[in-house]
Amino acid sequence: MITWLYVLIVAWLVYLTIYNLYKEEKPMDQVTCAMVTIPLLLRLFGIK
Amino acid sequence: MVIAFFVSAFAIKLPIGIAMAIGAIAGILAGGHLFPLDESIRHLVEGMFAYFDPILIIATATIFMFTMERNGLLQVLAAWTLRTFARAPFVLLAAITFIIMFPGMLTGSSTAAVLTTGALMAPVLMHMGVPREKAGAIIAMAALFGMAAPPVNIPALIIGAGVDLPYVGLDLPLLVLSVPIALGTTWALALPHVNKKAAVETARDVEAGPAAKHGAKLFLPLFVVAALMIGERVFPQHIQLGLPLIFLIGMGVALLTGEKVSANKVSIEAMKAALPILGILMGVGMFIQVMTLTGARGEVVIQSLQLPRGWTGLYPIIGTTMPLMGSVSSFGAASVLGVPFVLALPTGPETIIMNAAALSSIVAVGDLMPPTALAGIFAAQVVGEKKYIRVLRWCIIPGIIAVVQGLLAIQFAAPLAQYLVRIGG
Amino acid sequence: MMKALKDRTIRASIFLGLALIVAAVAGYRFRAQWVDEPLYPSPHLTEVRMLSEYHAPLEGTPMDTELYIFDSGEPGGTVLICGGNHPNEPAGYLAAVFILENLRMTEGRAIVMPRMNRGAFLHTESQEAQLPNFFIPTAHGERRFRHGSRVTNPVLQWPDPTVYVNPRGPFWDEIVAEHPEIAEGNPGPGRQTLAGVDSRNVNRMFPGDPRGTITEQLAYAIVTMIREEEVDLAVDYHEASPEYPTNNVIVAHERAADVATWAELLLSGDGVAISTDTSAMHLRGLTHREWGDAYMGIRPVLLEAPNVAQGRLKGRSTPEQIVEGLDMAYVRVQMIQKRLNERLAERARRLEERGRIPRERTRRILYVNIPETGIHIDVRVARHVQTTARLVEAYNDQMAGPPIGIADIPHYDEIIENGSGHYLHGPEGEPPAGAAREEE
The missing domain is CATH 1.10.1200 (Non-ribosomal Peptide Synthetase Peptidyl Carrier Protein; Chain A)
Structure with missing residues (x-):
């Protein structure tokens, strides 16, 4: 049960991160966002 | 590298x-x-996962904090506290210190402390006349000592796990190593700026803002979050929500009890503020994984162990490497350096507990060390200071005192343990 | 192209695409760890069971694990042999596989569980930079084994609590009611506060909890199996870093202490130096403690052998580190230790001349001697295997329970001489070179 809530939290953080990735002006801030997406996505899909 | x-x-x-x-x-x-390229990519990505749980805590805590600010809670609380305690700044400062420490004591996370009660107390400190940078330093230090204080000190738990030491008898030593210095730090940094007369006058002028009309229910999110944190500690077998969920529940309550806030908008803004820090954590995670891969991490540990005990040998090494390594992660430093250091010090049953407590209080100072400097970065954020180095400047002396205090505790571990360590049952 | 890069949205899509590629490559590697390498039991195997037969909710989960049963058909006792409690301790896993692929029972039966915490085989730990596999040469080529983590994969059990309090379990009260003497000086299982990450370390949560986390359920299933199968002797294989004080040791529940000390004596005749530690009563949740406190019939022990690859002082991650047990960082630490101790002795002497008491006379950084040739996994496996054989012998000698007869397990010297791979099946299941042994 609680795991599913955490999966939802991660899904939401993925959305927030990608939203900011598209909104950030500076390329390096975008790279930072992209970097943060990697572990979030892997956990979201139950891979790592 | x-x-x-x-x-x-x-x-x-x-x-x-x-x-x-x-x-x-x-x-x-x-x-x-x-x-092979896929293997090196695997290492980099695996390294990021060291900070997976901290990412969730930081992101959700930031969102919670932003919501409390937008719905007016922060302003109302600041005004109320000032009006109530304006005549007794000495007591007020002590109360502020405990309030900031509280989430850190319960969760073992300085970030949680800075971003929740730290954010609440930031405006109070500044209205009292404490300059922005020093207010940030007070918050960072109190959060740090909160993290080192009992009942939950995660570095101590990690050190204990590495040497098969049950988490027993640590509470009193940790309390003695954290509370007096926390109070001292706040008073030393704040009292020179606090003028009772001026404080009373400011208190009259501070606006509670439009959210005041919501009355007591405005404070509900704080009570819910505090109750859940306490519940987790008191009934660990029954309540296990974890910080991220607790913060989001708090956010949910905050959305209902104050001024209207758009959940989506506030989350996006909070995430924007948190992302650079999350990026640092990802980078640090990769860095340490590669340090381990190449043997550099082991080398750091080896170099740290080759001196005799004492003030001209092992102690300065402990006092510098633990906080330095703590800059990358205080939990990582507790495991990688804390465990070998405990084994390098006398290991009598009570002495080892004193040493573990002292080491865990030293390693907590790492949360002030750049580049991560989690406590410093967030403290700068909650007081609205752009350059966190300005906040950290004021943390240097208390930080050094904390380290020296920890080393003294190691030096006199055996006699101190007689008074402070009780291993019952 | 350059113009496209100036557009924030296109740039974002490119970065996101790159992130997806990196995640996919890493994800592919992570998922590769989920495939079990095949094991090839000896022809004397009589039955394979899944652990979930003792606790149904584990069925179909990644935590369910095989129990290989060798029944001699003759009456006698039951010995349980476990590897993979901590899959980052490779000789612990390999020793159990070694027994599995050679064992023949002559009296009683054996239950071999080579992958106790299968969920911990499915990943490697962040920051430890472990290699995902290690390779053992056999007569038919190299055979691959996974190198896992100390704790269950977080994908299976997540999130971790801030602090973990291990479970009391359902058995203790029942045991105390029947045997009140066991509670003397023994606080019983559970209620120990541990770091949150230990909520995924199966060796901190015995006797488990049937309604707890998946790792607690695993622990519960194992203890239930031990009780239902009336296991008489249990051996749990581990490894420890050279800087960890408990090493080259049999850790024994007090009921197994006599068997362990007798085995220690027998092993000294084999040239295997080992010591016996009694399981501490205040350190809960471990196999050697809780198995004995959850079932009165069992004599549980845990074995440790030195492994440089899991140490905090380790040098760069290499295959040699795991297999040959060779790490120059550790060899160097020994020299540092020697120099340090010379310095300490000199300082102590000078202080004593002045009538003062020195704070430190000697210091041990390592608790195991690491030769320049390393401590090969063959040696570590041979230690575990030989210790197991001698424990069974000691158990029989002391008539500790119904007799147990094991056969076809090569001697310590043979394993060292021929290498452990000589007694293992090939990568495609070809029979081991050392299997054609005369029946004794």
């Missing part, structure tokens, strides 16, 4: 997170680990 990091961070002025990542990649190249 280190050179690549410094060049990227300071010469090319890349964000710290990316500079750390470049340092990690440089380490892979220098170590000859580039091929």
